[in-house]
Every structure is written in structure tokens, then in C-alpha cells.
Amino acid sequence: MTMEITIMRNILDRNQDKAREVRELLVSKNIMMINLISSPGAGKTTLLERTLETITGRFRAAVIEGDVTTDRDARRLQRFDIPITLINTEGGCHLDSHSISRALDSFNLDELDVIFVENVGNLVCPSHFDLGETFKIAVVSTTEGDDKPAKYPMIFREAKAAILNKIDLIPYTNFSPANFMSDLRSLNSLLPLFEISCTRGDGLEEWRKWLEEQIAGRVRT
């Protein structure tokens, strides 16, 4: 096992070195990069659709779509007239900073304010890999159960904000908002949380307002 730990540390170190390069490049270009992390099916792509519908009027956005295989999520975003780059990991369980660095080469970075990265659907591995992003967002849905912060704490510790999606489905599940909040707050007492329904629209205004503040706050004038 010691050999594997050493190897894993090397992989993480190499990822971290490249992430540092990516972050420096983005800072120099004054671009915010946001890494969206969730389980499969929590609603990252739909959240991106709801977000791009309003944000593209104010900011110049691009998307890096991470997927194990297929271009389905990338195709869902094609109606937005923005640059989209797809990374197929071919079975790999997370994006890394090397693939992000190559994806950035496909954009004209002088014409962007914000890049959204939709990571591979996975609540575990992506939280270990710094992509050079400005910050991470944890996305979790009510139908996954109220125990996700307790069972997968890493991403809820690291994210700059969390989204609880599919709140319209709470009446049909045994999801307890009280249990969810109690576990979440014991991990990260001040994490901004947006309770959202991407289908019904609840909470989207608050999310977009916060996000636009984040992006505007870093655009140099």
C-alpha cells in the first residue's frame, strides 16, 4: 500500500503544479473559473442551462464539459452561443488540471469573463483534484437523501457555496431539511446554500444574484 500512496501523492503533486499554472493564467486574463461537482444526475447541466440563460447577457461565458463518454451534456448547451469544449475522460472518474489546461487552449481567453467546468458526475474523486479553478460549487439534490453532507463531507468542506437542487420533489421523498441542515452546518457553518428547483424556478434568482456578484467583483475596470 505504501507504494500506492507514494504514487498517488506524485499524481496529486503533478496535478497541483499544473493547477497552479492554470490559476496564474486565469488570474492574468482576469477570468473566473467555477468547478461544478455533484453525483450523476443531481442536475448540473440543467443548473448550467438556467444560469447561462441570464448570465450571458452580462458576462462572456464559456463551458468545459467533463464526461466519461458521450457529448450529451455539451449538446444540451449548444443553443447558447458560447464556446464549449468537451473533455471525455474515457472511463476516468474526474477531470484533472492537465486536461483543463489543454481545454483552455481552445478558447480565446481575451474574450471571456467566466468559465464553468462541469465535472464528471462523482461526489468523491473530483473533490481531491484542484483544476486551477477560482472556486468549487457542490451540487446535491433532495432525491439523493438528506445524509449526503455527512457521508461525503470533502466537497462540502471545500466548496465556496452549495446548491440543494430538486426541492420541488421533497414532498414525495423522506428527505428531512432539518437533518440535512444540521449535518451541513456541523461541517461548514457559514457555507452559502441555495435551495433551488431548476424545473420550477425556486431559488434561482438568489443563486444568479450571488454568482453575478462573484463574477462582477473580480472583473477589473
Added chain:
Amino acid sequence: MTMEITIMRNILDRNQDKAREVRELLVSKNIMMINLISSPGAGKTTLLERTLETITGRFRAAVIEGDVTTDRDARRLQRFDIPITLINTEGGCHLDSHSISRALDSFNLDELDVIFVENVGNLVCPSHFDLGETFKIAVVSTTEGDDKPAKYPMIFREAKAAILNKIDLIPYTNFSPANFMSDLRSLNSLLPLFEISCTRGDGLEEWRKWLEEQIAGRVRT
């Protein structure tokens, strides 16, 4: 990247060697081991509860609970008077055959017919790691969306059967059974599929019947 591929191959080879040992041991003890794989929150633990409620009358069962952290799922199963061993991966994204081998040491294998392994909630990594199980079961829930077989094909190719859980929630989502089936069948045309609601009870009889046939079919008389 070549170094990482070589390293990954070594890790997988070492896992495969131990998986072979585990499989030989289980065959010699005439025990079936079933590896349950799904996203976080798809309902593996609830499915196990519904399954153990009836199966423990006919077969001697044990459970290996895999979790990143916490013993929550293991505690949910404590009302069943069966051996349960918890493996905390401490951030790791899947179980491997080495941890399974150690977990088996905690059981009296002469007194078991079937061992259920609840893998870490993750639809990607666990499908790459043979644990020495008799077969894998893919568990997916309707609220994750109908595109999961297309987007995460590995597990749907490898599993001996698939469970579509939370069918009671279909009316409240945009899940299309036709799209789901079409993608699933293009990957694996004859995979047994159980359409289940663990809360309402739909489909549980068919699942248990099939499962009991599998277990009975291998118990020597």
C-alpha cells in the same frame, strides 16, 4: 501520462490477483457475493433493507458496507441479526479486493450463503475494480435522469442485472422510460432489469424471486 497508465495497470493487476483469491475462497465455501454499485443516494441501503427483510428467512446473509466515512448505512442495517462489517475508505472512491479480503476474515464463512457488498456511492470507479464478487448489480434511480446508461455505460455492461429504483417519482420528473430503455438495450440487450419502488413496494417481489433463484441455484445440496 504513460507513467500513470503503467502505475494504474499495476494497481489494477494487484487488485485482480487478490480478487482471484477472494473468488476462489468464496467458491470453496459455496458463498455468493453480490456487489451493489450506484451513485450516492440511488437507494442501495434501502434496497438492502427491503431485500434482507425476506431473504434472511431462507438464506444466511452478511453485509460488507463500504463508505467514504461514517457508519450510517451500517447502523441502518443493525436491526437485522446478521454479521455486518464496515469498511471506511477514508476518502477513497471505491472498495478494492484487499479490503474485501480483510473484511471476509471477520466472518465465519462456514455459516454464510450470501454476502452483499454495498460499494461506495459512485457510478464510475467501482466498475473498474473486481472485488472477487460473484456478480455486480447496477442500481440507478429515476430522479438521476434517463441518460445514465448512455453516460455511464461501464457498469451497465458489466452487471448481471440492473435495478431502476424510485419509479414512484417518475410522475414528478422528466424521466422518460422509453429513452432509458432504448439506451440501456443498445448497451446490453438482455440485461435483467427490475423496476422498483423501495418505498411503495413495486417490483420487489420480482427482484427477490430472481435473487433467491440465483442464491439457491448455487447452494450445493
